[in-house]
Structure formats: C-alpha cells, structure tokens
Amino acid sequence: MAPIRTAIIGLSTAAKTSWASAAHLPYLLSDRGRERFQIVALLNSSVDSAKKAIADYKLGSDVKAYGSPQDLAADKDVEFVVCATRVDVHYDTIKPSVAAGKNVFVEWPLAENVKRASELAELAKEKQVTTAVGIQARVAPVVLKVKEIIQSGAIGKVLCSEVKVSQPTVERGRVSEGLSYFLDKKVGGNPVSIGYAHMIDFIHSILGEFEHFDSHTQLRRPAQVVYDTQTGAERHTTSDVPDLVSVHGTLKPSTHVAEGASLVVNFRTGASFPGTKVFVWVIEGDKGEIRVEADKSSFIQMEASNLAMPIEVHDYGMDEVDKVEWKWDDFLGALPARARNIGRLYDLYAEGKLKEYGVADFEVAVVRHREIDRILWP
Incomplete structure (x- = not known):
C-alpha cells in the first residue's frame, strides 16, 4: 500500500506549543510511520512560515508550503489533513479541507465552542469523510x-x-x-x-x-x-x-x-x-x-x-x-511519551480500525463538548 499523503497544519518552530513536533513528528518520521504516511504539505500562518518549518524539520524540498487553508484544501495530492494548532483556529483551518472531502484528524478540543464543533461534525457527515479527534x-x-x-x-x-x-x-x-x-x-x-x-x-x-x-x-x-x-x-x-x-x-x-x-x-x-x-x-x-x-x-x-x-x-x-x-507495543514504547497514543491513532487510521477501537470522531467530540460546556457555562 502506498503511504497516505498527509498534510500537517501547525507544525512550526515558532508555535506557542510544541505539540505537533513533540507528539506527531516522532511517529511520522519513524520507519513505521514513513511506511504508512508521507508528509506532502504544511499549512502555517504564512507560506514563508511553512517553508521555514519544512527546512527546520528537514522534511524535504518536495513538501509543499501553504499559508491559506483554502489552498491546502484545493490540493488534490493531499489525502489526509492533520490539524495541531491552538484550538481557536481549528475551525477556520480545517473546515475547507472537510468541505473538500478530505479525511481529517484534529487535536482536542475540536473547536472553541460546541456550536462550531457541531458545524464541523455536520459538514463531515454530509461529505462522508473519516474523522478522528485527539482524545487519544x-x-x-x-x-x-x-x-x-x-x-x-x-x-x-x-x-x-x-x-x-x-x-x-x-x-x-x-x-x-x-x-x-x-x-x-x-x-x-x-x-x-x-x-x-x-x-x-x-x-x-x-x-x-x-x-x-x-x-x-x-x-x-x-x-x-x-x-x-x-x-x-x-x-x-x-x-x-x-x-x-x-x-x-x-x-x-x-x-x-x-x-x-x-x-x-x-x-x-x-x-x-x-x-x-x-x-x-x-x-x-x-x-x-x-x-x-x-x-x-x-x-x-x-x-x-x-x-x-x-x-x-x-x-x-x-x-x-x-x-x-x-x-506498550514495542514500536510505541520506543517513541517519546507524548507520541505514543498519537502513534497508535495513526496506525489505526492506516489500518482502517478507528471504529473498532472506539477512537473519537467529530460526533463523539460534540458529545464531549456539550458535557464540558455544561460545566464551564452553566
């Protein structure tokens, strides 16, 4: 099976948090990860920022750099989009890719509120795309x-x-x-x-x-x-x-x-x-x-x-x-702590086993958002 052509949103050395580099890259750049996934594009706040990240992480000159969610969504070479940004930009950065019919993984929380999370879930259902959320x-x-x-x-x-x-x-x-x-x-x-x-x-x-x-x-x-x-x-x-x-x-x-x-x-x-x-x-x-x-x-x-x-x-x-x-399975135990469960999610996606293992999708994320909203906004 050819590696799944993957785009990452939010991989940057200048990011306020290092979750994309600490939790996602170790698996994707491992031998097992490279067999199953190929990073083909990055989306950051600007094309220059994406180019810098491609160089900083030595991803290769053939990886495309994007500064616009719409441009990424229009790239027919991208099959799978991973969003690992701060929560309040999840909605705007991932929605165009969902609308374009791409399968997506979004870190938790899915969006900044239950209304926007629900909109993404409804759109994903309409487009019949596979979704996963990082409640890993x-x-x-x-x-x-x-x-x-x-x-x-x-x-x-x-x-x-x-x-x-x-x-x-x-x-x-x-x-x-x-x-x-x-x-x-x-x-x-x-x-x-x-x-x-x-x-x-x-x-x-x-x-x-x-x-x-x-x-x-x-x-x-x-x-x-x-x-x-x-x-x-x-x-x-x-x-x-x-x-x-x-x-x-x-x-x-x-x-x-x-x-x-x-x-x-x-x-x-x-x-x-x-x-x-x-x-x-x-x-x-x-x-x-x-x-x-x-x-x-x-x-x-x-x-x-x-x-x-x-x-x-x-x-x-x-x-x-x-x-x-x-x-831990041997290949996961060899990864840094933060990358282990994320690595498992990638493996389950590649094997088509997300539902079998009860991985949270957008609809499950909305259930959790409603629960948290009841606590935070009584």
Missing part, C-alpha cells in the same frame, strides 16, 4: 486493559466509580505568556476543556456516558501573573476559568454498568499535597473493584504514559489484590 488516551494500553477487566466480568457489574485528580502541570496563580489564553473561557482551551476533558473522556470510553449529572465549579485564584519565559517580565491579569471542578452523575446502565451507578469526579489545578497521588481512580463492582493511580499526571497522553500507572484489582470473594500488567 482512549487507545492507551492502560485504558484498554481496564476496559478488558470490566468486560471480562472480573469485578461484576459496576456499582460506582470515584476519581480524584490534581493537575500539577498548572502553576498556582501563574501562567506563561504562551499559555495565557488558558485564562479566557471564550478561547476554548484551558485546564478544564483540555485537562479535565482528556481525563473524563477515557473514563467515559470505559464506563459509558452520563445519564445525567450535576457540577460545581470554583475559581480559587482569579488573580493571575503572566510571565515571559525568556525575559522574566510579568504582568497581572484576571482569569474567568474555574480551577476546581466537582461532578456527580449517574451513568447510563449497560451490560457491565448497573442501573443507578454513580460517577463522582473531583478535579483541581495545581500540585497535590506532598506524598499523595495526583490521580486516583476507583471502580467498584459487585464482585470486586479496580484502582488505578498515577504519581505525576493524569495525562495519559503525556507524563503518565509510562508504566508508572499501576492497575490493582481486589477480588471480594478471595479477598486478594492482584496487580494487572500492561505494556
């Missing part, structure tokens, strides 16, 4: 292993689940200039829409969606200091993004989830108390329960993607606790 922890081996345990019946029917999370990657009362948009809800990218959403999505991928839920939010530190990482210069501003979220809901009953089963989540930004876990997830069944913990992060797509996320299963009948092993 769904395909992490630790998540798939927990799902396998539940579906095996080892803990019986799920009666309830509790999650306690802190987000140490977010500083208390301070944020870098490059991430200052995290303080403005209307931009669409912030610790709740990104950090909480990534976490709650992989939990929903195992336990199913809420039948109904209530949420409480708090903004503990509205006054924020924005600092320049290069000069150290500081300015003061105010945030309108909650930094504490508490959710209590009832899960939809299913083959493995009992009627009335609860899911309780407590999420806060900032480091946890010294010596405590930053992520503790317990799933109680009528025959046993599962506990999953992480020391450094709940971000399975980032720091927590190593093996420091043990799974323990308590069998009530035997009154024994067993550790359940999980591991």
Whole structure:
C-alpha cells in the first residue's frame, strides 16, 4: 500500500506549543510511520512560515508550503489533513479541507465552542469523510486493559466509580505568556476543556456516558501573573476559568454498568499535597473493584504514559489484590511519551480500525463538548 499523503497544519518552530513536533513528528518520521504516511504539505500562518518549518524539520524540498487553508484544501495530492494548532483556529483551518472531502484528524478540543464543533461534525457527515479527534488516551494500553477487566466480568457489574485528580502541570496563580489564553473561557482551551476533558473522556470510553449529572465549579485564584519565559517580565491579569471542578452523575446502565451507578469526579489545578497521588481512580463492582493511580499526571497522553500507572484489582470473594500488567507495543514504547497514543491513532487510521477501537470522531467530540460546556457555562 502506498503511504497516505498527509498534510500537517501547525507544525512550526515558532508555535506557542510544541505539540505537533513533540507528539506527531516522532511517529511520522519513524520507519513505521514513513511506511504508512508521507508528509506532502504544511499549512502555517504564512507560506514563508511553512517553508521555514519544512527546512527546520528537514522534511524535504518536495513538501509543499501553504499559508491559506483554502489552498491546502484545493490540493488534490493531499489525502489526509492533520490539524495541531491552538484550538481557536481549528475551525477556520480545517473546515475547507472537510468541505473538500478530505479525511481529517484534529487535536482536542475540536473547536472553541460546541456550536462550531457541531458545524464541523455536520459538514463531515454530509461529505462522508473519516474523522478522528485527539482524545487519544482512549487507545492507551492502560485504558484498554481496564476496559478488558470490566468486560471480562472480573469485578461484576459496576456499582460506582470515584476519581480524584490534581493537575500539577498548572502553576498556582501563574501562567506563561504562551499559555495565557488558558485564562479566557471564550478561547476554548484551558485546564478544564483540555485537562479535565482528556481525563473524563477515557473514563467515559470505559464506563459509558452520563445519564445525567450535576457540577460545581470554583475559581480559587482569579488573580493571575503572566510571565515571559525568556525575559522574566510579568504582568497581572484576571482569569474567568474555574480551577476546581466537582461532578456527580449517574451513568447510563449497560451490560457491565448497573442501573443507578454513580460517577463522582473531583478535579483541581495545581500540585497535590506532598506524598499523595495526583490521580486516583476507583471502580467498584459487585464482585470486586479496580484502582488505578498515577504519581505525576493524569495525562495519559503525556507524563503518565509510562508504566508508572499501576492497575490493582481486589477480588471480594478471595479477598486478594492482584496487580494487572500492561505494556506498550514495542514500536510505541520506543517513541517519546507524548507520541505514543498519537502513534497508535495513526496506525489505526492506516489500518482502517478507528471504529473498532472506539477512537473519537467529530460526533463523539460534540458529545464531549456539550458535557464540558455544561460545566464551564452553566
């Protein structure tokens, strides 16, 4: 099979975040990635910016440089478009390619609000294109292993689940200039829409969606200091993004989830108390329960993607606790942490297995957007 001709939106050494280079390029430039995908074009804010990125990353003189989403969409040589920009430009940069009938992958969040996300989903359905969204922890081996345990019946029917999370990657009362948009809800990218959403999505991928839920939010530190990482210069501003979220809901009953089963989540930004876990997830069944913990992060797509996320299963009948092993496939384990789940998504796309593995598409993304909007915009 010929490699899939791929365009990347947002690969730049000048980008405010390095997600495209840190999470996408390692797989695409690996031997396995090159067998399945060929980077044929880049779209940046200008043609010159795209040309610079092509040179900086040594992608080859035959890679095309674009500064216009419409020009990229018109390129018949491009089969698959990957969007890894800041969230508030997702809609404008990816919509022309969807309208042109190209298959697309868009990082999470899909758009800055549920209205625009819904428009993209409707357009993708109309054009019958394949879509994927980067809520990629769904395909992490630790998540798939927990799902396998539940579906095996080892803990019986799920009666309830509790999650306690802190987000140490977010500083208390301070944020870098490059991430200052995290303080403005209307931009669409912030610790709740990104950090909480990534976490709650992989939990929903195992336990199913809420039948109904209530949420409480708090903004503990509205006054924020924005600092320049290069000069150290500081300015003061105010945030309108909650930094504490508490959710209590009832899960939809299913083959493995009992009627009335609860899911309780407590999420806060900032480091946890010294010596405590930053992520503790317990799933109680009528025959046993599962506990999953992480020391450094709940971000399975980032720091927590190593093996420091043990799974323990308590069998009530035997009154024994067993550790359940999980591991990365060799080719994924060889990639940097941030590239592992993204690499899995690329592989599943190339193999036509996105639906088989429950990878989120645009329609699923709209469901998650609605859930997050209910929390952020009550």
